[in-house]
Amino acid sequence: MSLALQTYSSVKDANAALQAAGARYIGGGTLVVRAANEGDISVSSLVRVTDPGLSRIAVSGGKVRLGASVTMAAIARHPELAALAPAARAVGGPAIRNMATVGGNLFAPSPYGDFAVALLALDATIVTEEGELPIETFLAGRDTSRAIVTAVEVALPEAESFRFLKVSRVKPKGVSVLSIAALLRRREDGTVTAARIALGCMADRPIRALAAEKALLGCKLTVQEIAPALMTSSEGIAPITDPIASAWYRAEVLPVHLGRLLLV
């Protein structure tokens, strides 16, 4: 194997090393070492940062700042992050969750990246050395982005308002057929006043179901009233085809699972 690992104590120094051709950042290793094991010769050196600040979780004032190296296991067991735990637990098996990081999940190509789907629905802010970006902007530019993600900031939803669903064929844990995260604000009478829905596996990265979000406004969560939103949920999607499911299948079952999530 011809990989060279470079270790830095600060993100600033690592950022400089990452500019070299063939250099990739390594967090938990579940994406980049996997790629190298598979024979991806575009990776020739790995850059890691040991700054303990990257593994910090800070909760205050209803918001959480997750360091980029925080693992899925750390989120799943954190007493104040119960709202995010289902999405964190949806990632991999126990060993993967001990390794896979928040920062890495933002770069995971479909069918991976279930946690990023949750972050997209929650309108997270992505923090890099060069500044802060809304997650949508970040995801759109992630292929060419060279700045190291240092943290993710997100407002913690009330348990009532946030829903997450991952569909896989293997129980209890398998790769996603699709995943859906929905943040819904409702009036006392149950009418939806704001909706933000994110979909996994419906493109090469998490995307929003903008038409469905719009169609849900003013609706109550009943079979009749959500029907138009389900009809429009596949607008603008381009699902992936992989050994888990075809694009056709994913598109067919999306409205079914979105309906189940909304009618919980």
Add this chain to the structure above:
Amino acid sequence: MAKVPVQFTLNGSEKAEFVESGTTLLNALRDKIGDTSPKGGCHQGTCGACSVIIDGELRLSCLTLAETCGGADIRTTAGLAEGGVLHPLQRAFLDAFATQCGFCTPGMIMAAKVLLDRTPNPSREDVVEALSGNICRCTGYEPIIQAVLLAARANSQNAA
């Protein structure tokens, strides 16, 4: 390629080796140190056959670089038996016929060990969840689940 020194504790004994930079822990353990109990199944983080316990946490040695394990406490299935006496989990896997080809067994046992260390009396659901990152193509899982529950019962009887 430059070689780098790595030093860690493996099943209680100090190990030091020179490995090529970028070597996975799996390859370092198997090819350099000679502990072939972790298996290389998929090298993709999918099958769990390479599972080891690093500082008390279950990890995949095929996706872990050996260099990042400096000073770590690493446990593998090869270190479980003491003086020829099998660990209760190993005993239970034999008694419950939880092994056929045996390739997944060391990973299964590591995943089960982490579970039992933290949850001595797990429910069936706890066991299924704990083994959810490990693939077995022979047994259909049921004998493995039963073996872990059997080991848990044996442990609690010994403790009583």
